[in-house]
Amino acid sequence: MSASMLRVAIPTASAILMAAMGFAQEDQARFEVAAWVDHFDFAPVMRDGQPVFDTETLGGCLAILDHVQETGATTILWRNCAGGNMRYQSAIESGHLPDILDKRRIADTRGLLGWVRYGVAEPDIVRAMMDECRERGLVPGIHWPFEESHGHLWTISQFNFDHPELWARTVDGRPWCGRCSIAYEETIEHKLALVDELLDRGATRLFIDLYRSGAWSPAYEYVPPVLEAWRERYVEDPPGSTTDERWARHVSGYVTAYMRRLRAHLDASGREVELMVGVPAVSMVEPDYALLHRGADWRAWIDEGLIDTLVVNFFTWDADRPFESTRELGRELLDFVDGRCRVLWPVRAYDYGGYGMPSYSQATGLPQDEIAVRLMQMAAEEGADGVSLECVDYRNYSDTTRPRMKALSQQLNAP
Amino acid sequence: MxxxxxxxxxxxxxxxxxxxxxxxxxxxxxxxxxxxxxxxxxxxxxxxxxxxxxxxxxxxxxxxxxxxxxxxxxxxxxxxxxxxxxxxxxxxxxxxxxxxxxxxxxxxxxxxxxxxxxxxxxxxxxxxxxxxxxxxxxxxxxxxxxxxxxxxxxxxxxxxxxxxxxxxxxxxxxxxxxxxxxxxxxxxxxxxxxxxxxxxxxxxxxxxxxxxxxxxxxxxxxxxxxxxxxxxxxxxxxxxxxxxxxxxxxxxxxxxxxxxxxxxxxxxxxxxxxxxxxxxxxxxxxxxxxxxxxxxxxxxxxxVEFPSVEPEAGLAAGTILLLEIDSDAGVIRDVSENANEVTIVGEPQFVDGGVSFGPGQYLAIVKPSGMELATEPFSVSVDIEVGELTGGVQIIVVGDYDVHRMGWQVYLNDDGYAWFNSRNTAGGFVGARSDEPLQPGQRVKLTGLRRRDGRVDLYVDGVLQQQSGASATMAYGQPNQIRVASQCDGGADFLGTLYRLEIYRGRVPDRTMRYLSLEEFLNL
Missing domain, CATH: 2.120.10.30 (TolB, C-terminal domain)
Known part of the structure; x- marks a missing residue:
């Protein structure tokens, strides 16, 4: 059997395995096109001085969905938060811009963006959009960054502000308000309670995006329980280097523990919910970026069967051989995964890290639409289960790109 | 009551x-x-x-x-x-x-x-x-x-x-x-x-x-x-x-x-x-x-009876470079016990206790003695007034060594943030950044500290900044030069005014780091 024939066989085996695991096969496209949607990014889109989308209303969000569907998306991963603040009517966490001023939070003062209040919007935006996705035959999912702050002080959540005793700490023991440590049970329980809110709103995909970590890394996990466990295990103080591999692996134990809790929580919910995890800079060389900078031992998660889908945020392809090296990296990854979970290949409009379509365009001179279809086609040829689109903001995927992607999506999913 | x-x-x-x-x-x-x-x-x-x-x-x-x-x-x-x-x-x-x-x-x-x-x-x-x-x-x-x-x-x-x-x-x-x-x-x-x-x-x-x-x-x-x-x-x-x-x-x-x-x-x-x-x-x-x-x-x-805090032991004996600027005489001296010679290149302007640099103007202390730091802690403190921010990096002071030409530096980044950096054993950059970008005309005292455990910190007017680095354990022998106001081989000119430069073995006492101490502030 040739390598390409083997790869064609993998999706079938994968499908059988997933069916055996009880996945929601009826919702799943054969070749998934998963669109990440941050409706906040549609808020400042203006035409003739007027906003195109009122992202605090159902009508505005439906218009966003119309635009997103022009890419041929089969799954919608709707962003649920800005940092630690939720973009729906959360009962347990502060909203996107709190309704009542908290003097510890410096407000976003950017034009429209500074005044949108998704936390009090009617109807509840996430519930409405999960319902709408289902109506339109799309898989309803949530894009949840692995973060509690997102670039601004106003994104730090009420839970975080209220619990400095749970804050992460730097190597010199200084409290770091960017995130509550995942080593504390209170932090995990809070996150699981938020999961319940998302499940209650009808999400059937929960996508944890490890690229967006709010600058958190193992460098901020020098909290007492993590330190005590280290000293007990190694009988010495932790290394001064915050990117020491042993330290990263030690911290990864806590991230993995969280993933186990999440998996168990989803399984116990009685709902068929798929756990997706986004990993940046996927490399088969260990220790990789994800381990050192996110404490993410994603190989172990696959080995243990914790995750249903691995979303590749980006491959670190070679600028001299953009497509060839992308194909090789993807092939290597698929060989490792070997059908144990689904894999979504990046067709990425964003260029953070330098490996998105703008960089492909720079390296090849090709326009975006050509790059997008080549990457989609490559993913299908190599046996990936689909592609992930980071992120479908307004015209991030150009007017010429969207129709070509849609046509290819329909072709790949044709009976 | x-x-x-x-x-x-x-x-x-x-x-x-x-x-x-x-x-x-x-x-x-x-x-x-x-x-x-x-x-x-x-x-x-x-x-x-x-x-x-x-x-x-x-x-x-x-x-x-x-x-x-x-x-x-x-x-x-x-x-x-x-x-x-x-x-x-x-x-x-x-x-x-x-x-x-x-x-x-x-x-x-x-x-x-x-x-x-x-x-x-x-x-x-x-x-x-x-x-x-x-x-x-x-x-x-x-x-x-x-x-x-x-x-x-x-x-x-x-x-x-x-x-x-x-x-x-x-x-x-x-x-x-x-x-x-x-x-x-x-x-x-x-x-x-x-x-x-x-x-x-x-x-x-x-x-x-x-x-x-x-x-x-x-x-x-x-x-x-x-x-x-x-x-x-x-x-x-x-x-x-x-x-x-x-x-x-x-x-x-x-x-x-x-x-x-x-x-x-x-x-x-x-x-x-x-x-x-x-x-x-x-x-x-x-x-x-x-x-x-x-x-x-x-x-x-x-x-309340607040606990008295013992003043940190003075580290005057640890001073290995101390530049004092006599702007009236147009002279810059190293008044530390090492008394290294200071070379002035170009014609920087002497102003009111300081020296203002323009493009191509800098100070060099070549092959200074008494400055082998090995892996020991050290501090670099500069009292400056920020000049024009050009959108490029501006080196305030750099230690030039055989092991690394930019062994440690205090500088303004192209976005206006101040940095102190040292190096790890592989020569990698380990830096600490100011919490806020500096502004043109701002008089400020920047102190970089490489600790014994390899942590690097930056203090701005005596205030410890949030972002720091770790594992800066490079061993420093005798410098080829200490260069002030430009990169070790030219360029990245500092376009501000230097009032004082001090390099210490060990940690600088808090009071030394402040341009304006709390006591001075309260007594204004």
Missing amino acids: LCRLAVIATCGAIAGIGATQPVALTSGPGAHTEAAWSPDGSRIAFQREIDGDVDLCVVNAEGGEVRTLVDGPGHAIHPCWSPDGQRIVYSFAHITSTAVQGIEHGWNLFSIDVDGGEPQRLTSGLARDYTPAFSPDGRWIYFTSTRGSTQGSTILMRIPAEGGEPEPAGGEHQRDVGFTEPTFSPDGEIVCCAHSGGYRSNWTLRLLRAAEPAVQVALTRPDAPMYAPAWSPDGSVIACTGYRPGDPGWGIYLVEVATGNALRVDSGPGVARSPTWSPDGSRIAFESDRDGRFQLYTMPAPQ
Whole structure:
């Protein structure tokens, strides 16, 4: 059997395995096109001085969905938060811009963006959009960054502000308000309670995006329980280097523990919910970026069967051989995964890290639409289960790109 | 009567003190927060949140019936009393539409007679004005405001007490930088506020001269976040909300104004926040969630004995380079015991105790003796005035070694942030960054410290900055040169003024790092 024939066989085996695991096969496209949607990014889109989308209303969000569907998306991963603040009517966490001023939070003062209040919007935006996705035959999912702050002080959540005793700490023991440590049970329980809110709103995909970590890394996990466990295990103080591999692996134990809790929580919910995890800079060389900078031992998660889908945020392809090296990296990854979970290949409009379509365009001179279809086609040829689109903001995927992607999506999913 | 209490922990600059049990002041429905004690001591104003609606209320200082002063739809928050006790100023918003449909108004200041009546609008417009505070003479209302901000920041502003156009009163807008919650020294000369240096920075307390708010000094350090300051009536102490590692959560801290030393007050179980003083200084009111929801409590104000802090041992013997600039004579000397020769290249301008550099102008101390640092800790301190920011990197000082031409550096990055960096054993960059970008014309003292364990820290005017680095354990032999005001082989010119350069073995004493010490600030 040739390598390409083997790869064609993998999706079938994968499908059988997933069916055996009880996945929601009826919702799943054969070749998934998963669109990440941050409706906040549609808020400042203006035409003739007027906003195109009122992202605090159902009508505005439906218009966003119309635009997103022009890419041929089969799954919608709707962003649920800005940092630690939720973009729906959360009962347990502060909203996107709190309704009542908290003097510890410096407000976003950017034009429209500074005044949108998704936390009090009617109807509840996430519930409405999960319902709408289902109506339109799309898989309803949530894009949840692995973060509690997102670039601004106003994104730090009420839970975080209220619990400095749970804050992460730097190597010199200084409290770091960017995130509550995942080593504390209170932090995990809070996150699981938020999961319940998302499940209650009808999400059937929960996508944890490890690229967006709010600058958190193992460098901020020098909290007492993590330190005590280290000293007990190694009988010495932790290394001064915050990117020491042993330290990263030690911290990864806590991230993995969280993933186990999440998996168990989803399984116990009685709902068929798929756990997706986004990993940046996927490399088969260990220790990789994800381990050192996110404490993410994603190989172990696959080995243990914790995750249903691995979303590749980006491959670190070679600028001299953009497509060839992308194909090789993807092939290597698929060989490792070997059908144990689904894999979504990046067709990425964003260029953070330098490996998105703008960089492909720079390296090849090709326009975006050509790059997008080549990457989609490559993913299908190599046996990936689909592609992930980071992120479908307004015209991030150009007017010429969207129709070509849609046509290819329909072709790949044709009976 | 003051209640004398024992200091129960005196280790370090922050300790804890015991207090008598707080007494519940309110127990009504909803969350009661942001207490403000009336000038005559008889009443306390506060905000009450029920089902997402926030009203302004008043209760007698001994407790009893709660009177609603401002009610109805919307949020009335952050009450403060006029010095004559006749008015309460507060922040109010009632936002009913989406951002696209049009916000009716922002968070603005209003005033209401303590006996009720129609509120009077003091500010207007689509901004957020909050945490008002009267100056002690009653002439001004200071407050936090987003006016002029485009990227999420706040400054202090003020309006005449009777209302008028807001004007800046402290701080400058920079992304995610906050100056909030003003409180006055009893003589009205100094404003204390909460300050955040940027994204994920911890809140600290900062002092500003009211008449010249650009003159500032940090009162507390980011190791222990603190906010919501309230200056004591006798002027010696500032109460605030604070947290230090090891605490169970937010609590009430007292900060000694003269030293910045802080003590946590034992306020019982639960979170305690937002203290306010009785006008005679004998009691403190605050909010606590000890019973599951925030209510108001009062307790006797502890009479505090702050632990004395031994001044750090002087490290004069550890000085290995100390440049003094005689601008009258146009001479720069190394007055450390190493007395290394300083070469002036180009024709920098000598100005008022300093030397101003232009393109291609720099200082070089070639093959300096007595500067082998090995892997030991060291500090580099520069007193500078920032010149034109060109959008490029500006090297203030660099240590040039065989092992690495840019062994360590103090520099301004192309975005205006100051950095100190050293190197790890592989030559990798390990840096510490200032919390805020520096501004042209800013006089500032930058001190970089490479610690024994390889951590690198940057202090700006004596204040430890949030971002630091680790594993900078490169061993340094004799430098090829110490280059000032350009990169070791030219370029990256520093276009500002140098007043002093010091390099030490070990850690520089705090007082050396400050351009303006707390003591000097208070004695201005």
